[in-house]
Amino acid sequence: MEDDIKNLQxxxxxxxxxxxxxxxxxxxxxxxxxxxxxxxxMLSLARxxxxxxxxxxxIHIDNGIDFPETYQFRQKLKDEWNLDLIVAESKIQPELSxxxxxxxNKTDALKLVMDEYGFDSLIVSIRRDEHGIRAKEKYFSxxxxxxxxxxxxxxxxxxxxxIGMETEGGHIRIHPxxxxxxxxIWKYTSLAKIPVNPLYYSVKGYRYRSLGCTHCTVPxxxxxxxxxxxxxxxxxxxxxxxxxxxxxxxxEYVMQKLRQMGYM
Amino acid sequence: xxxxxxxxxxxxxxxxxxxxxxITPERVKEAEKASSEVGTEFEPAFLLDTFSDERxxxxxxDNTRVQIPxxxxxxxxxxxxxxxxxxxxxxxxxxxxxxxxxxxxxKEDEGITDQTRRHIYVAKLFxxxxxxxxxxxxxxxxxxxxxxxxxxxxxTDFLRSIGVPESNFSFIPVSARNxxxxxxxxxxxxxxxxxSLFDELHAASLIPExxxxxxxxxxxxxxxxxxxxxxxxxxxKVISGKIHNSGGMTIVPGNKQIEVKDIFSGMQEKKSxxxxxxxxxxxxxxxxxxxxxxxxxxxxxxxxxxxxxKAHVFFLEQDLTNLSILLMDVPTKVTSFTTEEIIDPVEGxxxxxxxxxxxxxxxxxxxxxREIAFDSFHRCREMGSVVIIxxxxxxxxxxxxxx
Numbered sequence: 001m002e003d004d005i006k007n008l009q010x011x012x013x014x015x016x017x018x019x020x021x022x023x024x025x026x027x028x029x030x031x032x033x034x035x036x037x038x039x040x041x042m043l044s045l046a047r048x049x050x051x052x053x054x055x056x057x058x059i060h061i062d063n064g065i066d067f068p069e070t071y072q073f074r075q076k077l078k079d080e081w082n083l084d085l086i087v088a089e090s091k092i093q094p095e096l097s098x099x100x101x102x103x104x105n106k107t108d109a110l111k112l113v114m115d116e117y118g119f120d121s122l123i124v125s126i127r128r129d130e131h132g133i134r135a136k137e138k139y140f141s142x143x144x145x146x147x148x149x150x151x152x153x154x155x156x157x158x159x160x161x162x163i164g165m166e167t168e169g170g171h172i173r174i175h176p177x178x179x180x181x182x183x184x185i186w187k188y189t190s191l192a193k194i195p196v197n198p199l200y201y202s203v204k205g206y207r208y209r210s211l212g213c214t215h216c217t218v219p220x221x222x223x224x225x226x227x228x229x230x231x232x233x234x235x236x237x238x239x240x241x242x243x244x245x246x247x248x249x250x251x252e253y254v255m256q257k258l259r260q261m262g263y264m
Numbered sequence: 265x266x267x268x269x270x271x272x273x274x275x276x277x278x279x280x281x282x283x284x285x286x287i288t289p290e291r292v293k294e295a296e297k298a299s300s301e302v303g304t305e306f307e308p309a310f311l312l313d314t315f316s317d318e319r320x321x322x323x324x325x326d327n328t329r330v331q332i333p334x335x336x337x338x339x340x341x342x343x344x345x346x347x348x349x350x351x352x353x354x355x356x357x358x359x360x361x362x363x364x365x366x367x368x369x370x371k372e373d374e375g376i377t378d379q380t381r382r383h384i385y386v387a388k389l390f391x392x393x394x395x396x397x398x399x400x401x402x403x404x405x406x407x408x409x410x411x412x413x414x415x416x417x418x419x420t421d422f423l424r425s426i427g428v429p430e431s432n433f434s435f436i437p438v439s440a441r442n443x444x445x446x447x448x449x450x451x452x453x454x455x456x457x458x459x460s461l462f463d464e465l466h467a468a469s470l471i472p473e474x475x476x477x478x479x480x481x482x483x484x485x486x487x488x489x490x491x492x493x494x495x496x497x498x499x500x501k502v503i504s505g506k507i508h509n510s511g512g513m514t515i516v517p518g519n520k521q522i523e524v525k526d527i528f529s530g531m532q533e534k535k536s537x538x539x540x541x542x543x544x545x546x547x548x549x550x551x552x553x554x555x556x557x558x559x560x561x562x563x564x565x566x567x568x569x570x571x572x573x574k575a576h577v578f579f580l581e582q583d584l585t586n587l588s589i590l591l592m593d594v595p596t597k598v599t600s601f602t603t604e605e606i607i608d609p610v611e612g613x614x615x616x617x618x619x620x621x622x623x624x625x626x627x628x629x630x631x632x633x634r635e636i637a638f639d640s641f642h643r644c645r646e647m648g649s650v651v652i653i654x655x656x657x658x659x660x661x662x663x664x665x666x667x
Contacts (some may be wrong), residue, residue: 013540047531049499080666155658161591
């Protein structure tokens with residue numbers, strides 16, 4: 001337990017450092033917030049980094065089909081944490097799902113809002129352990145105008161020197177949670193007493209482990225109805241976290257294509 | 265995880281992931297399917313090389329990081345590309361590593377290459393002084409002890425010549441593809457009485473790190489200045505010693521004194537904060553906003569504050585126009601740059617000439633436009649690691665030796 005807390009504090013310190021670097025190095029920073037556990041933990045870390053305030057706007061890409069609980073949770077935290085919330089509406093195409101849906105809609109909506117506000121950098125709460133493709137991500141990563149990720153030609157990060165690269169009208173992705181694991185997020189959620197989207201808790205034997213929209217997310221079998229029970233459940237699982245997310249598996253290399261195209 | 269391309273770094277890490285049981289069956293199945301699609305037998309490297317083009321080309325593009333629990337610890341393995349043109353990624357990977365595993369293929373026509381030696385040299389330059397050397401593909405010579413010994417003596421000579429102490433390196437014969445001596449020892453190899461790769465990595469993790477900044481006076485790297493509620497907060501990271509929530513501190517360079525009112529770690533007020541903590545130092549003293557890259561200290565500051573330093577660096581480019589340096593992530597213009605000595609990283613010996621080319625290492629002398637706070641790398645890593653940028657590109661990187 002003591003080791004757990006020490007490890008967690010190291011992660012917190014590193015993320016706070018990255019968030020402060022991101023804010024210092026860029027002129028106009030925004031963050032993506034899905035009301036899921038990761039981006040909510042990131043906002044809590046931002047409050048730790050900047051003496052209680054989240055000093056940048058948070059963007060929710062809203063396709064109108066998120067769960068009602070998610071919308072309620074958004075309002076609750078917006079009020080409690082005094083968030084500067086931007087809702088970017090994205091259209092859904094009922095005949096599409098997974099790759100086509102996430103790719104064309106969410107990414108397009110993000111492009112529009114980035115242009116409109118002139119953001120030069122975007123905080124995204126991805127973790128290396130989530131997906132093989134995400135294991136190659138860097139704390140700071142340039143995306144071009146089309147949001148393309150040039151994964152073959154990434155800038156170096158040597159010690160704490162982040163060697164910038166021209167984004168050619170694009171933006172910089174800031175990834176403060178890269179070193180975290182799923183279970184670390186929950187341990188921190190417990191330690192920092194962060195409010196939790198109720199969809200993560202079990203209802204009638206099912207809970208959501210990873211949250212997307214109502215069309216592409218399926219719950220897992222689980223009786224975990226508190227953060228501590230979720231932590232215990234994760235200690236023994238052998239199932240992928242994102243197994244309930246359609247866009248990760250419908251075809252090979254979907255995640256690669258999505259990320260190359262600028263998906264979160 | 266260092267070594268020449270195609271000597272099996274990714275395959276070995278893939279094998280380690282499977283042995284540890286850390287990888288889910290779903291991912292293994294996906295890698296199996298991808299292997300048969302490109303027409304090879306099961307390739308453990310595909311657990312790391314997850315991009316379609318990496319799999320078709322059989323090469324790693326950039327660093328991949330994975331965590332593997334073992335006994336009482338968790339290893340974070342950084343797979344770096346072996347290709348010469350990807351030294352930039354190798355340097356990024358090495359700068360965040362505590363110790364290194366070197367993978368050398370024992371297959372005929374593979375063996376120890378310039379790139380193997382270059383990787384070891386750069387890792388050592390970047391502060392790594394513990395090496396576990398895995399002699400891989402030993403199945404290709406039926407685990408021939410003579411082959412193993414031959415590699416062992418050659419690498420021992422090289423490690424010694426660049427100053428790695430004998431107690432800090434070890435050798436293991438393995439076959440990553442056939443899972444021999446990775447997690448457990450194969451007892452049928454009678455001549456090998458050592459440990460498995462996992463046990464050897466575990467042993468290396470227990471060798472004490474060289475002392476770094478531990479006994480230095482308190483230092484805080486300043487990342488930015490935040491004005492809040494009539495107060496000024498210096499946001500930064502404690503890199504040595506312990507700071508307290510009262511009394512004075514000094515800003516280097518410039519030696520301006522400030523009065524400390526409070527210290528915050530996260531949203532908690534604290535009496536003191538120690539090395540590694542991200543903090544906000546609240547002061548009532550009026551300071552300028554442009555303090556990024558300065559250092560806050562108490563007591564007698566034993567580092568340097570100057571516009572000149574000497575460094576040992578490794579070159580990726582030879583274009584030395586329009587130079588600047590990055591130190592603690594802050595750019596400063598270079599006004600004068602001289603190469604004092606070139607060292608061949610493959611042989612570890614001095615080379616004639618004063619004009620370094622790509623893949624050379626050199627001792628350089630640099631004058632900057634303004635005074636900066638820094639230290640030698642061996643005393644304080646955070647303040648002693650430097651990157652040289654030329655016309656916007658990464659030219660060289662290495663460690664500060666002196667002022």
